[in-house]
Amino acid sequence: MTDVWTGAQDLPFYGFIVRALFVYIYIFLMVKVIGQRSMANIDPLDFIFGVVIGDILGESISSGDEDLTGPFAGAAMIAFLHWLLSYAGLKFPRFRRVIEDEPFIIIEKGQILDHMLKKCSITMEQLLMELRLNDAADLKEIDYAVLEPNGQISVIKRSPFHAATAKDVGLSPQNKGYPKVIISDGRVITHNMKKIMTRQELENGLIDHGYNAVEDVFLMTVNEAGEWYVTPRLRV
Structure with a gap:
């Protein structure tokens, strides 16, 4: 050995x-x-x-x-x-700054900075590809684009093109928080379940969602708003 x-x-x-x-x-x-x-x-x-x-x-x-x-x-x-x-x-x-690159602005106020593209060795085709991946194919919507230290390009859109939030439309939804896994691959995560419900409440809730047994569930989570996500366990 x-x-x-x-x-x-x-x-x-x-x-x-x-x-x-x-x-x-x-x-x-x-x-x-x-x-x-x-x-x-x-x-x-x-x-x-x-x-x-x-x-x-x-x-x-x-x-x-x-x-x-x-x-x-x-x-x-x-x-x-x-x-x-x-x-x-x-x-x-x-x-x-010695060991990490600083972020570089490559689009400023909608204007593509050609000299920054050359400095960062980014071709126009690469820039357009990154913008498409950021759901920003329309250049008129972009306010800033930044080359981050990890090599990715982040995009800040102009205010009129931001997605509307609940606050923008006058709503105050309840915070959903971090979902806890209650069932994983047909097994109950007991320490998570006890923080939210009893075993009887779990079984009754599964019946309400159309499941007769814990073994029939692949994944079940519950968020802080009390909302359940349940997906079936497919048996091969």
Whole structure:
């Protein structure tokens, strides 16, 4: 079994599987320690982290004669540096500009800034594609467009083209809040259910929605307004 860790020229097939499992768990734990930021936004710092970690640990999976100690230690050092730079960026705003790009305005008051497109290396076709993806294909509706640090383009429309809100039409709807999952794949999430209702109330409510048993429900949620969402469990 020690050959799985230290490596061997004639490492058996199962050894590669175990080494891959080691590496996967190691990277999973590393990302959990660093935080979800690395998964949420792919900025240059996160991209470098992903590429370097993949290069360091990828070889150890395919090569059966390499000791895992060195790659694991190197990956841990890279993860520590990544965390340190991220932490410094949070604590020191001036340093943040060193490791993170600032947002760039590429459309200002409806005017496309040609020099900013060139500076950001964005072609007109790419800009129009991003605007369509933001439901802003009509350029006359756009007030501002901003290239964000994560590479995405956000769009601010002119006021007449904003979607009307309940406040705009004089309504005051009740806040629906965060929906709690009560049933998932035919199983009751007991600690969530007890915050809202009893088991009897749950069963009676399911009958009112046309379900005879909990096992017939794939997903059921209840929001803070007391509204139920129920979808059936399809049996194959």
